[in-house]
Amino acid sequence: MTCAMGSQCCKNLTNGDAHTIANNNSTDVVQNGIEETATQSLEVLGPKLSSLRPYYPTQEPIFPPDLKINHKEYHGATVKICGPRVTWIRPISLDEMLQLKKQFPKARFVVGNTEIGIETKFKNQSYPIIVSSTHVPELTYIQDTDQGLQVGGSVTLSQLDGELKQRVRTLPEFKTRIFSEVVEMLKWFASQQIRNVASISGNIITASPISDLNPLLVAAGATVQAMSKDRGCRTLTMDKDFFCGYRQTALAPDEILVSVVIPFSKSNEYFGGFKQCNRKEDDISMVNAGMLVRLSEDWEVNKLVLAYGGMGPALVLARSTMETAIGHSDLSALQPMDSQELKTMQVVGAQDSRSKVTDCVGQIIPHKAALQQSTGQAVYVDDMVPTQDEVHMALVTSTKAYAKILTIDHSAALAVPGVVDYISAKDVPGQNSLQSQMDSVFSEDEVTCQGHIIGAVVADSADVARRAAKMIKIEYEDKSPIVITIEDAIKHSSFYTGERRISTGNLEAGFAASTFTLTGEIRLNGQNHFYLETIATRALPGEAGEMEVFCSTQHPNCVQEKIANALGLPSNKIVVRTKRMGGGFGGKETQSALSAVPCAVAAHKLQRPVRCVLDRDEDMITTGNRHPFLAKYKVGFSPDGKLHALDLELYSNAGNSLDLSFAVAERAILQIDSCYKVENLRIVAKCCKTNIMSNTAFRGFGGIQGTFIAEAIQEDVAEYLGIEPFKVREANFFHKTDLTYYGMNAGGDSVRRCWNMCLDKSDYFRRRALVDQYNRENRWKKKGLAITPVRFGIAFLQSFMNQGGALVHIYTDGSVLVTHGGTEMGQGLHTKVIQMASETLKIPMSLIHISETATNTVPNALATAASVSTDLYGLAVKVACETLNKRLEPIKAKHPHAIWEEIIAAAFRDGISLSATGFYKTPGIGINMNTMKGIPFAYFTFGAACTELQIDCLTGDHKLLRTDLVMDVGDSVNPAIDVGQIEGAFTQGYGLLLLEDIKVTPDGAHLTRGPGNYKIPSFGNIASEMNVYLVPDSPNPSGAFFSRGVGEPPLLLALSAFFAAKDAIRAAREDSGASPRFRLDCPALPQHIRMACADEISKRFPQVDPASYRPWTVDL
C-alpha cells in the first residue's frame, strides 16, 4: 500500500521528519514485557517511537500514516507502553489477559475507557496498570445460540445495536422483544461517540446503580460467562445476587467477563425498558427499569420481573410487587407520549417600511461568519497558533466555602517536570483587586467560596499545569457560618448593604379595596451559561510594559482596565482583542477577567506569553451563574382577577462578591409588573451575600426573574379564583395610555397586538377545547396550554452606559474596515452592523469587513449586553459613515458617473481623510434608582407565546408539542438573525425553567461541572412544532433603522412552556381531587412535576422534616 503522503510519507523521511504519534522521553516502550509477546511488540513500535522528534505545536497534527499502512502489524502484536504514571498493556490473547488479571487483580481492564477515563480525569483516581481488551478475539465475537445472542465482553454498544437490529429484522417478532427494548434503550444511552467505543462488559462490570443496560439484562435473565486463570470458566445468571453492592458484581477479583448471552423472548413473554432523566438524549438516568412479564395461556401473569436502577446503591428488584402485583392495570399509563414529525415555520412578513436604495437592511442575510463557524475555520482564542515560548496556566482554587488560608505548599507542584512557576497574590505588581465590586485577583488570607482563585500554576503544557495545580497543598481553618442558600442568608442576615425599596400608590388602601388577598412564595433557581467556548485568554508581553491580550470576553475594555490596575500600568499599555466568542450569554461580561487578569500577571512576571483556557469544570466552578431568586408576596385582587395591591420581598443569591447583583435586582424590580397594571405596589429587594461563586449577568439579567414572579402571581390568583389564567392576564393588561409605576408609557397596545396575533396564530381557543377534552379522556397523560405576554425594556439602567463608539476606515481600493465597541458572540451583531454600514455608505456588503473588537481602535466601550448593541454600535457606525459621506459629497458631485472605487481613489488624491469615528448616545433616558421614577428604557420589545406541552403524570416526563412565538422586533434589520435569536432564546429559557439543574451541596461544592451532569436542551427538547412570527408594520423610531433589540426579550417567551406544564399538572390534580392552587418552582424537573400531580401514589411518600436530615444538594 502506498501512503497518501507520497514522498512526504514518514517512512521516507529521516529521523524526526515524520509526523509524530508520541513525543517525549517519558513515554517509551520497555523491554521487560510481561510475556514474550510483549517483547515482540517492541520490535514493532519501539524503534520508531524513540526515534521520533517532539511534537511541534506549530504543525498541524495528522493521523500517523505509518499506523495506517502498517495497521495489521500493530494490531497483531501485544503492546506495552510505560509512561511515568501509567503502564498501558494491550494483549491479543485470552490467555495473556487471564494471566494479567491474575498478576494484577487491581488493574483496570478497559475497552472504551469511558468510565475509567472519567474516574482518572475528574475523580482523581490513579490506576498504574491499564489493560486494554479490545484486541482479544474471544471478547470481540458475536454468535447466535439456542438461547439467544452471545456477545463478547469487548463488543461495543454500537456493534451490539447493529447486531440486535439485524436480528429484530429477520427473526420472528416474539423472539426479539428483549432485543427490541435493548435497541430502544441504546438510542438514549450516552451519545453515538460514546456508544462507538463503550462496551457491554464496561457497563456491566462498572455496576453503576444507574446503568442503563443492567436493569434490562437482569429482567431478561441474561447470563454472563466469567473466566479466571486458575479456575477456568463459569456461567452466572444476572439475577438478584449478581449486583451485590455499590459498584460491585459477583465476579471474583481474578475473573474477567468473557461474554454475555442476551436471551430470546418467548411467545408468551413481553418486555419493556424505561429510562427517566431530565433530558432524553445523552443524559444519565435518574431512574430506569427493565420489566418482563410472562402470561399464561389465559392471559394471567405467571412471571413478573421488575428490575430498577437509581433506587439505591445497587440495582433492586421490586420483589413484593413481583410476587403480589398480578392482576389488571390501567393501560393508559403505558401509552407513549405524543410524537409527530418535527414542523417549523418562520413568518417574517413583508413589513419593511424603510426606504430602500442599495440597502440590505431588512433582508435575510446569513451570519457573516456562518461558513467559517460551521466548517471549523473560525478562529477562537485556543485555535491561535502558540508562539515558541508560550506557556500554559491552570488555576488553583479553594476547596472550602469559607475558611482562613493557613499555609500554601507548592513545592511538590514546582518539582513536576515542565512546571515553570507558581503565581499568587505576591506576584501582582499593582493592586490585587478586580475592582467594580468584584474580588481580589488572587485571594490571600481567606476564601469565601469553593472555586475561589488562590493561585495559578504555569507549565509548558496545559495538562502538566492542571496536574501540578492539583498538587498544591493548602491548609485551611474553617470559618462559620457558611451561608449557601437564600434561606441561610435570611437566617444569618447576610445581605449586601443598599437594599432596593420602591413604593407606589397606597398599599393599605389597595388591600382594603381587594375582595381577596393571598400570600405565597415562589423561587427560580440559577442557570449555568454553558457557552460552547469556555473562557480563554492569551497574554503576550511586549516592550516597556506593553501587553497584548486575546480574550474571549464580552467586555474587552473591562479586561483592559483590570489588567492595567493589577499590573500597575496605564491602560494605554494594554491592548485587549476579541475576534469572536463561542457564546457569552452574560457569563463573559465581567467574569472573563477572573482568569484573564491572573493570566496577564503571569505573563508580566515571566515575560513570556501565557495561555489560560479553562477546562469546562474549571469554568463551571470558578465563574458564577444566573442569580437564583426567592419572592415572598402578598397580593390583593377582585373576583375577576384584577390586581389592586402587591407587596413583595425579593431575595437574590448574589454569591461571594457583589459584581452586578444590584443591577440584576433593579432590572427584576422594573420587570415585576410584566405587562400588568398594579396601582399599589411595594417592593423590597435584597442581595444575599453567600459563600458560592459570585453570580453574574445572564441573558435576561433579572428581567426573566422579575417576569417569572409576576406571571406566577397571575397564575396563583387564577388558581385561587378557579378561572383560566389567560383571563386573569387579560384583566390586568396595561391599556394604551397607561404608565408603568416608574412613569414610562407601558406600551399596552403593543402588548395587545402581539397577544391577539398569538391567540390567532396559535388557534388558542380551538386548541384549548381540544386540550380539555384530551385531559378528560386520559388519566395518566395530561396536556397543558398556556399563553404569556412579553414586554422587555431596552437599555442599560445606568444611563451613561448607553453610549457606543465606532471607527470606519476606507482604503484606497474602496474596501471598508468597520470597527466598533461591540463584540461578536454568535448573535450576529457584526452582520447587522455591516448591513447598516452598507445602507449608509450605499455600497454592497461585500466591500465591508469587521475583523475584531479591540481596545486600541474603539476605546472605553461598554459590555456587549442588555440587547442594546445593534442600536448603539449600528448608530455609531452610521454616524461615522455619514461623516465620510459628507466628505465624499464634493467628489461625487464632481464625478457623478464614477463608481465607488473611482470616487475613493479621487478623494485620496484630493487629500480627503478616509477615516472617521462615530459616536452614539441614547437620548432622553434616565431613572432615579432611589425613587425608581424616570424613563429607564429607550423603548420596549414586545411579544407573546403560546405553548402546548404534554406530561406523564406517573414519571414527571414532559414533551413540548407546539409553540407559537410572536415577537415585535420593529422593522427587523435581519429577520434571519432575529428568528435565530428568538428560537435560541426560547430554548435557553425553556432550559432554565424546565430542565437545567445546578447541583450544589450544603457546604457549597458544585456537583454539576460539565456536560455529563449538567444538561442543557438538546434536539429532543425542541417543540414538535415551532412557529415564529415577526409582527408586521411596526417601525420603532427609537431603535437603529426602526428595529428593536432582540437579544434578551425572547427568553421570556419560554414562560409559556413553564405555565403550560402547570396547566397540565392542574388537570392531573383535578382528577385526583387535589387543590388547584399549588406552588411550582423553577426549574420544574420531572420529580417536581410528578409529585405536583398529587395522586394516591405520591401521597404515600411521607413528608420528611427538612431539619431531620442533611440533603445531598440544596436549592440556592
Ligand SMILES: Cc1cc2nc3c(=O)[nH]c(=O)nc-3n(C[C@H](O)[C@H](O)[C@H](O)COP(=O)(O)OP(=O)(O)OC[C@H]3O[C@@H](n4cnc5c(N)ncnc54)[C@H](O)[C@@H]3O)c2cc1C
Ligand atoms: C459522556 C458519557 C455518557 C455516558 N452515558 C451513559 C448512559 O447513558 N448510560 C449508562 O449506563 N452509562 C453511561 N455512561 C457510562 C459508560 O459509558 C458505560 O458504562 C460504558 O458501557 C462503559 O464501557 P467502557 O468500555 O467504556 O468501560 P471502561 O471504562 O473501559 O471500563 C469500565 C469498567 O469495566 C471493567 N471491565 C471492562 N471490561 C471488562 C471485562 N471484560 N472483564 C472485567 N472487567 C471489565 C473495567 O476494569 C472498568 O472497571 C456514560 C459515560 C460517559 C463518559
